[in-house]
Amino acid sequence: MxxxxxxxxxxxxxxxxxxxxxxxxxxxxxxxxxxxxxxxxxxxxxxxxxxxxxxxxxxxxxxxxxxxxxxxxxxxxxxxxxxxxxxxxxxxxxxxxxxxxxxxxxxxxxxxxxxxxxxxxxxxxxxxxxxxxxxxxxxxxxxxxxxxxxxxxxxxxxxxxxxxxxxxxxxxxxxAPTQPLNLAMPESDSERIESAIALVRQYLENARRPAVLIDMDVDRTGYADALVRLVEKYRIPYASFRSGKAILSEASSLFAGIYNGAASAPHVRDIIEKSDCLFVTAPSFVEASTLQFIDQMPAERIVSIRGHSVTVGGEVFEGVMAEELINGLVDSIDARPESVVRLEAHGGEPVTIEPDLALTQKRFWPIMEGFFEEGDVILAENGTSNIAMTSVRLPAGVSYLSQMVWGAIGYTLPALLGSMMAAPDRRQILFIGDGSFQLTVQELSTVLREGLKPIIFLINNRGYTIERYIQGMKASYNDVANWDYTALMKVFAPGVESFTASVSTEGELVAALAACGKADCASFIEIHLDPFDAPEPLKIFGPKTAELDYGTRRGPRS
Structure with missing residues (x-):
């Protein structure tokens, strides 16, 4: 034509x-x-x-x-x-x-x-x-x-x-051709897929402690549903890297938690590091020094799955599509009634609100955990928000967006525009720090212009808290100008209705959450936190990053 x-x-x-x-x-x-x-x-x-x-x-x-x-x-x-x-x-x-x-x-x-x-x-x-x-x-x-x-x-x-x-x-x-573009994924090589399934099945049936470790490839290559079939049929416990958070449900009884090497909870380390058949899904191994155990595990304990190949016991099977492999494996194994590994129950008790208590990182995130609903889309900016969200257990059906590998601050606000255009019927919630917000703030005007209705939490801690814990706790280079953040909604969209709040106490936060839940408009809630307050994992992450960046013999002003 x-x-x-x-x-x-x-x-x-x-x-x-x-x-x-x-x-x-x-x-x-x-x-x-x-x-x-x-x-x-x-x-x-x-x-x-x-x-x-x-x-x-x-x-x-x-x-x-x-x-x-x-x-x-x-x-x-x-x-x-x-x-x-x-x-x-x-x-x-x-x-x-x-x-x-x-x-x-x-x-x-x-x-x-x-x-x-x-x-x-x-x-x-x-x-x-x-x-x-x-x-x-x-x-x-x-x-x-x-x-x-x-x-x-x-x-x-x-x-x-x-x-x-x-x-x-x-x-x-x-x-130009008249036929539609062929979007079918390549099929596996028939001999390779059959051989790979047989070998993986042998490994799995001989294992006493199988486990699955999830990273972003599961989502990008589209085999999450197949992996769910596998873990549920064979009752395999699973954990995820931070970059694989919520790809498989964190509400499942089979979910162990987030794996982050030596910084992981003891029960998560036990499940992953003592597995005798560990399915690893194309790990990115960012800051791999904490994750070296996987390289040190005997090859016969590892099934490494990538989108278009699988490595089983050190043998590489090229031309094997992940979804085909896992579905074929599921169809060939008998169901197992229960996992041999005892998983810890998630003990997320509701937080007792103290209305006059100043907000802290330690209590803010558990309060927010009760605000999330099934099917939400949650975006967490690099730094305080993303690190804190690591330990927050999310409901079923939640999509979690962050930029763990590239780690550019300011990513999530314009990413929110994109995710809302892709899924306008889902409730979408953004957590972003004041420093990151200032990099890409202009795109808030586009969000409002398009009539989108996100819930945005601006974490105002007067600068780059994550950098403070790496170097320069009180250095001026980690400070940012303190804007009148809630006023920006009217600056960027004078004729658009919005809900805004600026909160410093637990009582004010609870009231703001209730109000934004009822509002049929975009919501912007500024959260005031102490500049030197941080989630506990960040207090560990900061010094570790400093050691990685500058070595053990750091500069005189460390």
């Missing part, structure tokens, strides 16, 4: 389940933005800057399985690159589209704006290449083939990809 290059690309995005494209307009992208609006069911969402576009696309993809963003060449591309690198680090598939200078200018090496004005148009592509799994520059000759190739790689590899579209070709007509 005959269609324009732009229409073909955006129609393909819609076929993949993408309903929103995030970005910032630029002179090389304006014609493409018109073409987005021509595709029914596809909408452009303008952001305040390109970095926020990338974070929004990341948040969207984590609930929608894939996302897209569009920027203008050079200044826009490189502004977005930090967010794209975060998606690369955490296996989040984003279609990164760049409106490039006209094809004749690029082929003729003309001096042009948004470049270094020396006729080189490869430097931006080379920069982005380091953080994407596939890249292309479209021409009228290659557009149909290249669009399908790049999108298929993004879907299968669960990584960002990059498409440059010269500004003067998006309306050119091309011959």
């Amino acid at each position: 005959k269609t324009s290059i732009g229409n073909y690309l955006f129609t393909r995005l819609k076929e993949m389940g993408i309903g929103h494209v995030f970005g910032v307009p630029g002179d090389f992208t304006l014609q493409m933005l018109d073409q987005i609006e021509d595709v029914e069911g596809l909408t452009f969402v303008g952001n305040c800057n390109e970095l926020n576009s990338a974070y929004a696309a990341d948040g969207y993809a984590r609930l929608n399985r894939i996302a897209a963003m569009i920027t203008t060449y050079g200044v826009g591309d490189l502004s977005a690159l930090c967010g794209v690198a975060g998606a690369c680090a955490e296996n989040v598939p984003i279609v990164f589209i760049s409106g490039a200078p006209p094809l004749y200018a690029m082929e003729g090496h003309l001096r042009i704006h948004h470049s270094l004005a020396e006729g080189n148009f490869d430097n931006v592509m080379n920069s982005v290449r380091e953080f994407t799994v596939a890249q292309t520059r479209l021409t009228p000759a290659n557009a149909a083939f290249e669009i399908d190739r790049i999108l298929s790689i993004c879907w299968i590899e669960r990584q960002p990809v990059f498409i440059q579209i010269p500004s003067n070709i998006s309306y050119l007509m091309i011959d």
Whole structure:
């Protein structure tokens, strides 16, 4: 069929389940933005800057399985690159589209704006290449083939990809296939999958203490449901890395807790480290010095599952799809009535509220635990919020979004925009510190402009508490300006109804929670905490990080 290059690309995005494209307009992208609006069911969402576009696309993809963003060449591309690198680090598939200078200018090496004005148009592509799994520059000759190739790689590899579209070709007509894009995942090699299932089954049936350790690959590659079938049928206890939190239900009687090496609760360490058949799902091993035991475990105790391969007892089976492997294993084993490992019951007793007591980290998070509901989406910013949430047991069906590996502060506010566009019918709750908030605060205006109704908790502890516990407890470089945070809701959206509160005591917090629960609008609650107060895990994490960063012989002002 005959269609324009732009229409073909955006129609393909819609076929993949993408309903929103995030970005910032630029002179090389304006014609493409018109073409987005021509595709029914596809909408452009303008952001305040390109970095926020990338974070929004990341948040969207984590609930929608894939996302897209569009920027203008050079200044826009490189502004977005930090967010794209975060998606690369955490296996989040984003279609990164760049409106490039006209094809004749690029082929003729003309001096042009948004470049270094020396006729080189490869430097931006080379920069982005380091953080994407596939890249292309479209021409009228290659557009149909290249669009399908790049999108298929993004879907299968669960990584960002990059498409440059010269500004003067998006309306050119091309011959394009009429059949839908093939989104089927590759099938396993038949011999490899059968051999792998047989060997894993042998390991499992000989084990007395099987266990499962979950990381983000379970979510990104889409085999969470298969893993649930396995643990429930064979009654296998499971724990998760912090980067795998809530991918499998934390409300299950089989959930042991969060595993974080030597910093884990004793019963969690016992279940994981004494397992004689440990299923490990593509661990990222961030700060791996606390997790070295896995490398030291005998190979015959480890079943390491990745999206497209599995290693059993040191033998690597390539071309084995994780979902096929686990479902095949479940279908081949007999059910086990109960786990041989005794799990500790979760003893989360309701907190007795003391209305006049000043809020503290120790009591704030247990109070919040009672506020969460099944099906919530919870975003926790890097630092105090994410570390504190590690020990909070979440209800069934909760999606938990954080950026554990890349760790860019400010990520979660624009990610909230993306996750809410992907799942507008779910209650979404954000915890973000004041320092992180100041990096990407502009995107709050987009959240309000789009009529979204999140519940945002601004943790105001006058600066970077996590950094204070690494170095400079009272140093001025860890301070931030103390804004009138609740006033920003009216500054950014004067005509939009919102609920705001600024709370310092437990009584004020409980009243604010009750009020925001009844409010049919966006809620913004500022939580005042002492700058030197911190969750207990952070007090351990800070000195450990300092030792990692600076060694045991630290500077004189440590």
